[in-house]
Amino acid sequence: MGGMAIELRTPAMDELGEAVSVLREWQQDTVMQLHPGDVGWFWRAGTEATAAAIRIWKRAGEVLAVGLLDGPRLLRMTIAPGAWRDEELARRLVADVVEPNRGVLPQGKACLEAPMGALIQELLPEHGWSAGEPWTPLHRDLAGPVKDPGLRIELVGPELARVRAVLQRASFDGSPFSDEHWHAMACGLPYADARCLVGYDDEGDAVATVTVWSAGPGRPGLLEPMGVHREHRGRGHGKAISIAAAAALKEFGSSSAMVCTPSTNTGAVATYRSAGFVRFPEVRDLCRDVRS
Structure with missing residues (x-):
């Protein structure tokens, strides 16, 4: 070389x-x-x-x-x-x-x-x-069965793009995500092996969403992003939609489901762990100070 x-x-x-x-x-x-x-x-x-x-x-x-x-x-x-x-x-x-x-x-x-x-x-x-x-990676092996999440799960297509976008904005403060963004994403090459899911509670309200990305059979898939509507938190919906994400990746043939969240977001770490994800050692970016 x-x-x-x-x-x-x-x-x-x-x-x-x-x-x-x-x-x-x-x-x-x-x-x-x-x-x-x-x-x-x-x-x-x-x-x-x-x-x-x-x-x-x-x-x-x-x-x-x-x-x-x-x-x-x-x-x-x-x-x-x-x-x-x-x-x-x-x-x-x-x-x-x-x-x-x-x-x-x-x-x-x-x-x-x-x-x-x-x-x-x-x-x-x-x-x-x-x-x-520090960031915390979490990993769920998909060799075994994935239980029912306990939410009604709908696969997002064009007809649910607006619902998906509203959930994104309601889950992440300041998010500008729109249905036009969803359509652009869905036209991208990686989305051929991806799914957006929306979870509905017993009252029929859209309460949580996740996008999962496969890297092909036998390789780890990714959750990016996962969010719960701010008005429906504290009811186990984050755990449920994360389990649904694992099930979707298992259908793709993924070997595992992976996600990474800031270590300071202890609520997110706890949610993923409750959905069967195991913590990996923390990782950190390398940064250059503004004065350098």
Whole structure:
């Protein structure tokens, strides 16, 4: 591999499939990392915006790393399983992240998400980056049966897009999510292996929602996002919709269901654990202070 230049690319819209494909192949049950579902959820902004937010690193035509600019100052990245300790790649990634003229992250405050154990996690602190806030990954094995969630579950199609959007806004303060966002997301490549679910209580009210993303049979699926209507919390609906999400991923043939939430959100952690998810060790982004 020596002497082969590493190329950084922002893909054209018709090249997005390559990024989604490798993200599927790289998923592992033991690692929380950038998932095709993360790209799929971002796709609510449209295909053009999604392509503009993706970064791909290649060497000799092989994709070694994929990043998603999930906001102007957050790069979420994962690396090919065989390249986590590749020093040439790690140093190139560091240069592209640290230097603002590389077109990856701007000068000043910025954060990077990368797999724990990847060499870049050890190199960035040499440039003044430090650990950010802790996040808690949670994992549910899908080898066994998934019980009935206890909510009436409906699969979201175009006719329920508005209900799905209203639930999103009622679950997350400040969310601008609209039915137009849902339609854009549903047209994205990753949504071919995804489902949106809405849960209804005994009174017929839409109380909870989740979107699940498969990475293919035998690979972990992702919950992103899951929310409960603010007027219907404290009644077990978060647990129920999370169980429904696990059941949907099992139907896809997923090996497990995974989710990640800020460790400070103790309510969310407790909800997922009540739905059969097991905590993994905390993970942290690496961040550069605004003064750097």
